[in-house]
Amino acid sequence: FKRVLVTGGAGFLGSHICRRLLAEGHEVMCMDNFFTSTRSGIADLMGHPRFEFIRHDVTEPFFCECDMIYNMACPASPVHYQWNPIKTTKVSVLGTIHMMGLAKRVKARILQASTSEIYGDPEVTPQAEEYWGHVNTIGVRSCYDEGKRVAETLAFDYLRSNNVDIRVARIFNTYGPGMHPYDGRVVSNFILQALHDEDITIYGDGSQTRSFGFVDDTVDGLIRLMNQEKTIGPVNIGNPNEFTVKELAEMIVELTGSKSKIIYLPLPGDDPKQRRPNIRRAKELLDWEPKVQLREGLLKTIEYFKALDLRKY
């Protein structure tokens, strides 16, 4: 077994990673400050003999002995990351510096959670890893996009300068059980609205596209990237099936049998018009591709939301 540190381990992706790692027999240190998550999200893990929770803010240095690091800490939904933009940038930059410094000292392998947002509002589709992106440096999404871009830079410079054993994954929009119900993202908003027969809020005309990956697929991709020797990345981890936001709304109304009407609200600043991963690298180098398509994944997510006690959030 390995001693694995998961920063942001109480969050959506982080908690799924912790569960997978425990199931595989590893010792898991889950570090989180509960900025966008709650203790209840990892309540099932708290008593586990190989699980340890550490309350810590990754913008402060952190010392432990470990063999692997999943650096997942960072608010990920636009509502969360725009709440305190300066802090968001600090989490990406200082968090990455500290975790790279830790990885260097203890010679751990480290996976940096990057994002499709480093492609910004892309002018080519699908987006391959060679694409340099189209990002506004001074807009409302920049704290996240530019913070994540420079985190990639830091990872590669720690590799080049200090031979740190990095892995870089560019994760595309992921959904599924364990999502924060009030993260303001499109999947959680639409499902909650549909389940409560409230208006479904499409921002803009709904023609913008996203490619939604189910959480089990994303986590599987990250773990495969971490558990092989050859590919450091960046590697796109996402589902190449692309949907308009309007199609997503209609599918969720259908699957929930909701009486909700669709309404149209203004589009937020710099909202990307399209997003779709080219996953050739992940297929060839990790032998990975997504297994769960949108309809099936949404059904599971709807069940999760139905069972959720919303008073806990």
Add this chain to the structure above:
Amino acid sequence: FKRVLVTGGAGFLGSHICRRLLAEGHEVMCMDNFFTSTRSGIADLMGHPRFEFIRHDVTEPFFCECDMIYNMACPASPVHYQWNPIKTTKVSVLGTIHMMGLAKRVKARILQASTSEIYGDPEVTPQAEEYWGHVNTIGVRSCYDEGKRVAETLAFDYLRSNNVDIRVARIFNTYGPGMHPYDGRVVSNFILQALHDEDITIYGDGSQTRSFGFVDDTVDGLIRLMNQEKTIGPVNIGNPNEFTVKELAEMIVELTGSKSKIIYLPLPGDDPKQRRPNIRRAKELLDWEPKVQLREGLLKTIEYFKALDLRKY
């Protein structure tokens, strides 16, 4: 008079700014760690009654009382900034965080020295401020380019979140008296090579272009941007006359009457193929445009290099 802090104040642009500010009657605090500069570069200022030198690294917090900040600290030439890439990113990011924190606390106006490098290897020409750029996140220039991009992001988020009185200048290639002779930049390399009848080293085929601004013009642009109320930027500060590197080499051979031959060496990674500012904003909003053209500026720079005691570097 105002109390002005100039970070990187012992460097090429910083020392010229200090001189201008002293001439205008201000009190100047020059903060520097002499990473790419020397005491000799500001020797003429050391006894001045309104000048104070503070040895400090901007990646550490810094406290003083001041009315204005020019945040210039950062290695600027590719040879310097690639020497320790992680440190370069830290200087841009932590340096900007600390200076924004200072500006917020003392309610000072702050100018952030951004760069044409945020446009990367541009796909449009000339580059206007609306252009989002074309930057590789994981290449050898990324430590500088991405560090400077996220510094812009931080400046705008300190404005939006804390109402910090920011100014952002995107400075294009600047040359002139006071340049570091061994910074590895094209102007200093070519002039030194020409003066010593050594081979002139063109990287690549010399067809790549740059637009060279004379230091007095650049400093004048920065001071104008700082001393007006309406425009926060980003504003391009550069000379729109574009030259190929080959044309530059030939002009320097001609002006020095050198016997040097031109030789061709490999092009470094991610070297931008073209660079030329659109300066409409600076013209309209700051009533600024460059006055010194390349031939005249090079003659002054050649005189400076001839008089320089190279043993001091």
